[in-house]
Amino acid sequence: MFKFIHAADIHLDSPLHKLDYYEGAPADEIRKATRRAFDNLVQTAIAEDVNFILIAGDLYDGDWKDYNTGLYLVSQTGKLRDAGISVYIAYGNHDAASKITKTLRLPENVHLFPPDKPSTYLIDNINVAVHGQSFAAPAVKKDISLFYPSPLHGYFNIGVLHTCASGREGHDPYAPCTLEGLRQKGYDYWALGHVHQQEILCEDPPILFSGNIQGRHIRETGPKGCMLITVDESGRSKLEFKPLDVVRWAILKVDSKGVESGYDLIDRFCKELEILLDQSAGLPLVARVLIEGETPAHSELLTDFDRWSNEIRAAALDTSGDRVWIEKIKIRTKLPPSEQSIQAGDGAIGELVKLFDELASQPELLRGLSDELIDLDKKIPKELKKELQENPDGIGLDDIEWLGSLVEQVRPMLIQRLMRKGDFE
Known part of the structure; x- marks a missing residue:
């Protein structure tokens, strides 16, 4: 029996995604979150006495400003070395964008898959073969899994791959592959990365995304962590999700x-x-x-x-x-339909309600409104326009969906204020 951890998409020292725009945001705490989650990964590996860790891409978040990220990684992987735990890393698209990464010397227990072709690391004391390939460039558009070697007889074969699989919403189409193609390779386990939501694509053999270890923005909700895999004497895998997020x-x-x-x-x-x-x-x-x-x-x-x-x-x-x-x-x-009908009477208020109803039901009217507002957009000073673009709640005068939502919000506000002031009595 042996145990290993499958993790991916660490994004060490990832910058905030406009969170610091909001007043009062816990920016400092969240800025340190990826490191603290990686601390939890290391502590979990040691506590569970795993034999090795697999990292399926995007250990980093692109190029570093300095060597502090690398020094931190050396320190943590050194703890794993002292505990007798090896680490196998396939670099992903974010790692390939890093220049300093290529010159960093890591402890001897850390093994990197080369970017030019797939390679295999053998862990002979437990009969495990780990196959993988790193990204050579930030955007890999071909199915590199096709070139992974055949499984080795007598070994538990693992594939480590950074991929969008057959495509996932919100993720770039890097190293696309098919579930059937991965199954036909004949491996006992596929450790996938790139998709930040934990997802099991196949149970036999296990083919899955572990998800990222720490959410970084509102599109990454819920528990985040790694997969702890226990393989028994017959080669069957037990999968357990371990939350690591802070x-x-x-x-x-x-x-x-x-x-x-x-x-x-x-x-x-x-x-x-x-x-x-x-x-x-x-x-x-x-x-x-x-x-x-x-x-x-x-x-x-x-x-x-x-x-x-x-x-x-x-x-x-x-x-x-x-x-x-x-x-x-x-x-x-x-508003409940009963209250909406009260406001839709005769006179000026009724005409206003009718106009709002037409805007809601006829998209071409919204497009006309958008064309008129574009002229207003041209008059906004460049400094203010830049601030609005950086604001996550900024305006979208050319966005029909945004305009429709705005009209829906304005309707009750305008009608209520006019009725309260008696402007149309």
């Missing part, structure tokens, strides 16, 4: 159906947050709040968005004891 990203959806007021919504938010906290294993959370559904409080929420956003943030602090930071709040509510 900060967890989450999307918190709040259903506003039946909510009568903003304060009722805050109460519901707190209940949903308590459930999320119970599921997060005590880790600090970075959460995006999505408020959806039909509610009479729709106009109240949108006409005073800043107030209710701050109420939500304050409630999060009070409920979590500083364990939760709210990354963004999105309100996507609607």
Whole structure:
């Protein structure tokens, strides 16, 4: 029997993805998160007494500003060497972009797959053959798995591959391959990297993405970690996911159906947050709040968005004891049909409601609105335009979907304010 860890997409010292744009964001804590998650990887390997670790690409996050990232890696892999644990690394697209990586001398227990062709490392004391190839360039578009060697008889054969497989949403199409092609190779295990969500493509033989070890932005939610593989005397593999992340990203959806007021919504938010906290294993959370559904409080929420956003943030602090930071709040509510019909009467208000209905149902009208607003975009000063582009909540005057969402939000705000002021009486 032997054990090994399959990890991928470490992205050591990855920069923040515009998180520092938001005031009050825990930037320092998250900036250190990839190192702390790698610390957990090393500690888990030692505690589980594994024989070796596989890293299926993107150990780094591109070129380094200095050697501190490399020195940290040497220190941690040195701990693994002292524990008798070998490390086998296939460089991925981000690693191939690094210049300093190519000159870094790593401890003797670290083995790198070459970029020019697949190669094999033999671990004879446990009869394991590890096959792999590194990326030679940041963008590898061919199926390099086709050239991996045939399995060695009498060995447990493992393939290490950085790949998009047959294609995954949100991931560049690097080293594409097919599930059937990997199965036909005849290996006992495929350790895949590049896709940041843990996914088992095949159980027999095990072919899977371990996912990344630490989420870095809101598109990487949920537990992140590595796979611990135990192989018994008959060559059968037992798979166990080991969480390693130190900060967890989450999307918190709040259903506003039946909510009568903003304060009722805050109460519901707190209940949903308590459930999320119970599921997060005590880790600090970075959460995006999505408020959806039909509610009479729709106009109240949108006409005073800043107030209710701050109420939500304050409630999060009070409920979590500083364990939760709210990354963004999105309100996507609607008025119940009964209340919408009340506003759609005769006169000027009725005409305004009719106009909004036409904009919502006829995309060509939105495109016309977009064309008119483009002239406005040309008048925005360059400095302000750059700031808006860097803002994750920035404007998109040429984006029909963004405009439709904006019109939907503006509708109740405009109608309510006009009715309150009596402008159309």
